[in-house]
Amino acid sequence: MTRRVSINPRVSAVGGSTIRALHARRGQRSIDLGMGEPTLRPDVAHFEAASRWVAQHGCRYSSNAGEPELRAAIAEHYAYPALNRAENVCITTGSQEAVYVAMKTLLDPAHDEVLLVEPAFPVYGKIAEIEGIPVRRVVLEPEDDFAFDAERIIASIGPKTRMLVLCSPCNPTGRIIGTESVRRIAGDLGRRSGPPVYVLHDEIYREQRYVDDLGAFGNVYPWTIAVNSLSKSNALTGLRLGWAIGPAEVMPAIVKMHGWTTSCASTFAQRVAIEIFRTGALPAQREWYAAQREAVVELAREARFDFVVPEGAFYLCLNVHAADSLAFCHDLIDEHDVIAVPGSVFAASMEGWIRTSFVSPLDQISEGYRRIASLAALVAPA
Amino acid sequence: MTRRVSINPRVSAVGGSTIRALHARRGQRSIDLGMGEPTLRPDVAHFEAASRWVAQHGCRYSSNAGEPELRAAIAEHYAYPALNRAENVCITTGSQEAVYVAMKTLLDPAHDEVLLVEPAFPVYGKIAEIEGIPVRRVVLEPEDDFAFDAERIIASIGPKTRMLVLCSPCNPTGRIIGTESVRRIAGDLGRRSGPPVYVLHDEIYREQRYVDDLGAFGNVYPWTIAVNSLSKSNALTGLRLGWAIGPAEVMPAIVKMHGWTTSCASTFAQRVAIEIFRTGALPAQREWYAAQREAVVELAREARFDFVVPEGAFYLCLNVHAADSLAFCHDLIDEHDVIAVPGSVFAASMEGWIRTSFVSPLDQISEGYRRIASLAALVAPA
Numbered sequence: 001m002t003r004r005v006s007i008n009p010r011v012s013a014v015g016g017s018t019i020r021a022l023h024a025r026r027g028q029r030s031i032d033l034g035m036g037e038p039t040l041r042p043d044v045a046h047f048e049a050a051s052r053w054v055a056q057h058g059c060r061y062s063s064n065a066g067e068p069e070l071r072a073a074i075a076e077h078y079a080y081p082a083l084n085r086a087e088n089v090c091i092t093t094g095s096q097e098a099v100y101v102a103m104k105t106l107l108d109p110a111h112d113e114v115l116l117v118e119p120a121f122p123v124y125g126k127i128a129e130i131e132g133i134p135v136r137r138v139v140l141e142p143e144d145d146f147a148f149d150a151e152r153i154i155a156s157i158g159p160k161t162r163m164l165v166l167c168s169p170c171n172p173t174g175r176i177i178g179t180e181s182v183r184r185i186a187g188d189l190g191r192r193s194g195p196p197v198y199v200l201h202d203e204i205y206r207e208q209r210y211v212d213d214l215g216a217f218g219n220v221y222p223w224t225i226a227v228n229s230l231s232k233s234n235a236l237t238g239l240r241l242g243w244a245i246g247p248a249e250v251m252p253a254i255v256k257m258h259g260w261t262t263s264c265a266s267t268f269a270q271r272v273a274i275e276i277f278r279t280g281a282l283p284a285q286r287e288w289y290a291a292q293r294e295a296v297v298e299l300a301r302e303a304r305f306d307f308v309v310p311e312g313a314f315y316l317c318l319n320v321h322a323a324d325s326l327a328f329c330h331d332l333i334d335e336h337d338v339i340a341v342p343g344s345v346f347a348a349s350m351e352g353w354i355r356t357s358f359v360s361p362l363d364q365i366s367e368g369y370r371r372i373a374s375l376a377a378l379v380a381p382a
Numbered sequence: 383m384t385r386r387v388s389i390n391p392r393v394s395a396v397g398g399s400t401i402r403a404l405h406a407r408r409g410q411r412s413i414d415l416g417m418g419e420p421t422l423r424p425d426v427a428h429f430e431a432a433s434r435w436v437a438q439h440g441c442r443y444s445s446n447a448g449e450p451e452l453r454a455a456i457a458e459h460y461a462y463p464a465l466n467r468a469e470n471v472c473i474t475t476g477s478q479e480a481v482y483v484a485m486k487t488l489l490d491p492a493h494d495e496v497l498l499v500e501p502a503f504p505v506y507g508k509i510a511e512i513e514g515i516p517v518r519r520v521v522l523e524p525e526d527d528f529a530f531d532a533e534r535i536i537a538s539i540g541p542k543t544r545m546l547v548l549c550s551p552c553n554p555t556g557r558i559i560g561t562e563s564v565r566r567i568a569g570d571l572g573r574r575s576g577p578p579v580y581v582l583h584d585e586i587y588r589e590q591r592y593v594d595d596l597g598a599f600g601n602v603y604p605w606t607i608a609v610n611s612l613s614k615s616n617a618l619t620g621l622r623l624g625w626a627i628g629p630a631e632v633m634p635a636i637v638k639m640h641g642w643t644t645s646c647a648s649t650f651a652q653r654v655a656i657e658i659f660r661t662g663a664l665p666a667q668r669e670w671y672a673a674q675r676e677a678v679v680e681l682a683r684e685a686r687f688d689f690v691v692p693e694g695a696f697y698l699c700l701n702v703h704a705a706d707s708l709a710f711c712h713d714l715i716d717e718h719d720v721i722a723v724p725g726s727v728f729a730a731s732m733e734g735w736i737r738t739s740f741v742s743p744l745d746q747i748s749e750g751y752r753r754i755a756s757l758a759a760l761v762a763p764a
Contacts, residue, residue: 005631006494006544006577011487016638020446037442044437047650051429058423059620064402093475093622096645105393112388126642162388195388238441238649240475240622249387256398260508263478266648267620268429 014129018122018326018345025333031368033356034339036171038235038314040285040359046234050271059267064259065251066091066243067270073277074243080218080226083245090255091265091273095204095242097258098227100127102244103163105257106198106225109133112162117153119146119172119346121202124165136161139349142319145308146173146349150181154188163198164189168215169205169312172346172355176311182215189221196223198250204242205313207233207282208289214312222247225254230273232314233282241269289314296358296365303369310358317343319353320376328379329354336371396511400504400708400727407715413750415738416721418553420617420696422667422741428616432653441649446641447633448473448625449652455659456625462600462608465627472637473647473655477586477624479640480609482509484626485545487639488580488607491515494544499535501528501728503553503584518543521731524701527690528555528731532563536570545580546571550597551587551694554728554737558693564597571603578605580632586624587695589615589664590671596694604629607636612655614696615664623651671696678740678747685751692740699725701735702758710761711736718753 023034065071071086078084092098103124107114109132116124118139128135138156140146148168157164164185168177189197201217203226217224229242242265244254258264276282296316300307306319322328325342332338332354343350354372358365405416447453453468460466474480485506489496491514498506500521510517520538522528530550539546546567550559571579583599585608599606611624624647626636640646658664678698682689688701704710707724714720714736725732736754740747 003631004577005629006488006490007632007635008487008490011635011639014638014642017446017641020641024445039440041440042436044433047433047436047441051426051433054424054429055426058421059429059618060419061619063406064399093479093644093648097475097643100643105390106388108388108390123642130639130642195386236441237443238646240644240646240648247387249385250389252398253389253393256396257393257512259399259402260396260505260512261479261482261643262475262622264620264622266475266622266651268650269648 010130010132014126019341022329022339022341026339027337029337031338031364032360033365033368034341035357035359037237038232038359040235040288042235043281043284046272046275046281049275050268053271054268062264062267062270064264065255066265067274070270070274070277073274074245077277078218078226078245080216080224080245082222083218083224083247087248087251088245090244090251090258091270092242092244092258093262093265094231094240095202095227095229096123097262098242098244099123099200099202101254101258101261102200102225102227102246103127103133104131105254106250107131107133107162111160113158113160114163114165115156115161117148117164117166119170119343119350120165120167121171122345139347141349142353146175148175148177148181150184153185157197161197163200165200165202167202169209171205171313172315172341173308173317174310174313174315175308176209176211176213177215178213179215182217183220186217186221189223198223198225200225200227203228204232207286208314209312210290210293211311218245230276233285234276235285239269239272241265241273292358295362299362299366299369303373305369305373314358315355316358317350317353317355318372320372320379322352322379325351325354328375332372332375336375338368338371340372392512392514396508401723404711404715404721404723408721409719411719413720413746414742415747415750416723417739417741419619420614420741422617422670424617425663425666428654428657428663431657432650435653436650444646444649444652446646447637448647449656452652452656452659455656456627459659460600460608460627462606462627464604465600465606465629469630469633470627472626472633472640473652474624474626474640475644475647476613476622477584477609477611478505479644480624480626481505481582481584483636483640483643484582484607484609484628485509485515486513487636488632489513489515489544493542495540495542496545496547497538497543499530499546499548501552501554501725501732502547502549504727506547521729523731524735528557530557530559530563532566535567539579543579545582547582547584549584551591553587553695554697554723554732555690555699556692556695556697557690558591558593558595559597560595561597564599565602568599568603571605580605580607582607582609585610586614589668590696591694592672592675593693600627612658615667616658617667621651621654623647623655674740677744681744681748681751685755687751687755696741697737697739699732699735699737700754702754702761704734704761707733707736710757714754714757718757720750720753722754
């Protein structure tokens with residue numbers, strides 16, 4: 001069977017996940033600083049509670065939008081003033097589906113443009129590419145430690161920009177957008193005429209935050225789509241339970257598109273989520289991350305790295321001064337059995353950098369940093 | 383907030399689920415013959431086994447394509463000659479996502495056309511509409527009891543047809559395509575030049591079959607995409623665990639698209655599935671359906687309905703001779719508190735018919751049939 005097959009050229013053209021491809025090279029003894037997921041264990045009591053519920057009620061479809069009880073719990077927990085009712089929430093198959101469905105539903109490829117705030121997780125750009133949505137980029141710079149620069153973001157909004165996509169706490173940089181920057185951007189958007197410009201605020205690292213000033217578009221901007229999940233907060237990446245919180249005007253369309261994509265989120269996973277919200281377990285693992293972050297910043301200082309101090313998420317980005325960060329990461333695996341993610345997958349401005357995650361045991365991170373430093377010393381400009 | 387909002391016109395234009403909308407009208411005491419899901423309970427032992435696995439291993443991402451062990455088990459179980467390896471299988475969020483991702487990946491809206499064999503579950507047409515894929519239809523007729531007519535299906539394949547979509551055992555008709563018809567269609571497709579025409583065979587009702595001659599494209603046609611799930615076989619609609627089995631040439635593209643849509647299927651749900659395949663529990667509920675089908679055919683005969691004897695699935699279609707089957711179904715709720723699904727949502731040739739599911743207790747089905755007959759008597763042509 002070597003016959004030429006026909007495939008949608010949009011899907012052919014888009015790349016797969018570089019991060020997953022690097023991860024696939026991991027060996028038994030590799031030091032893995034590439035992971036985008038927690039190594040902590042989830043609380044199995046939530047699974048047992050959900051199994052008991054299934055024993056009593058079965059495991060039937062929920063409504064497309066999700067269980068009313070969970071939608072209400074999420075709306076109430078985040079309490080975004082204009083988005084605080086159950087009908088503002090759609091439960092999805094992880095935040096990935098929330099992002100996919102929100103971008104697909106709200107952007108018209110024939111007329112609209114999406115503005116990506118980079119460095120950013122590559123998924124936003126890939127989805128835009130698959131859907132044929134034109135992309136504009138505003139790239140945050142290493143000179144500012146990749147800080148969210150409200151003025152530059154505002155200046156980058158074009159006449160066709162219909163959505164701004166931003167992840168804070170940020171994967172990969174670990175930076176957090178502050179309340180004042182959020183207010184400035186929201187203020188500017190609010191003054192524009194015509195149909196509203198949506199802000200897709202990816203909040204998936206919200207529980208991993210190490211500073212007090214946490215900006216949230218949902219607090220001040222009614223055209224926010226806040227996406228989140230239990231994946232990072234509760235070590236439940238494999239549960240595939242996420243959500244989108246958004247304006248009542250657009251949620252029916254988002255729910256409809258979600259329905260045609262996956263019908264509804266898992267009823268079992270929704271019971272786990274109900275249990276987590278009911279027992280207030282969302283921040284249960286926060287202290288571990290805070291301690292880990294403090295220790296890893298100390299390790300990076302000791303290794304004399306040029307790095308960004310993370311304000312959130314569980315990544316620490318190192319400037320290894322590589323001409324080609326992808327080649328650097330392959331060399332790092334080949335020669336030192338350490339996995340890290342090249343900065344170039346997140347933004348042009350991160351070329352030369354790598355992203356390390358700090359979810360592994362500290363002795364492994366320490367040893368990983370030692371090996372990275374030795375490779376970096378070889379490639380660094382004199 | 384009554385501001386005009388901007389939404390992707392493709393998503394705006396497509397309708398929501400009529401079936402779900404009718405279902406939403408269900409009251410406490412309604413007789414529900416509208417349901418597209420089992421009323422049996424799933425085996426909670428599978429959930430407990432999966433929870434124990436999570437306690438030991440956590441609940442982390444699987445690879446995009448799914449757990450190798452599950453992919454291998456599925457490939458081996460169905461043993462489709464050209465599609466019998468783990469790499470032929472992608473685990474998805476229910477069969478809904480499998481259908482969505484397969485159609486999206488394999489069809490180029492600019493050049494390809496999809497041929498739907500109707501009556502059919504509306505989802506195929508809705509997905510084509512959202513993706514802008516031109517649709518051609520071959521409509522099976524009530525005079526043939528909606529039998530799959532191989533010659534008519536072959537005659538309907540046009541020069542741009544790149545995919546044929548067919549559900550057997552069929553939702554809604556309950557008809558099954560036989561091995562000889564499958565062989566004829568596959569033979570015709572195999573003789574055509576140019577890129578292969580894919581056959582998307584939706585097999586979700588495979589375990590609910592009441593005749594011996596079960597045609598499966600996977601057995602004879604290498605360009606089959608067989609989609610299926612645990613939803614109907616094991617009363618697990620809420621688990622959202624499905625899969626696509628397809629040619630090795632296209633699976634990497636399908637897996638990639640699946641990755642950008644939902645990342646991966648639930649690791650927990652995959653453990654439940656592994657347990658089901660390991661213990662041979664896939665056909666565990668077949669006898670109940672066979673008994674139920676026998677009883678319900680008897681009820682339909684007693685009520686002197688004009689109906690199609692189901693060969694598979696859990697639906698029995700009745701000709702109620704309504705001029706407008708949607709209006710009939712609304713009247714049925716309003717006046718008799720019975721839920722059924724109008725034939726018109728499945729095909730033009732099913733106008734005047736309704737779909738009843740036979741998953742409710744027999745006394746309820748019997749009472750429901752009594753009420754349907756009394757309403758039908760009012761609307762029937764003299």
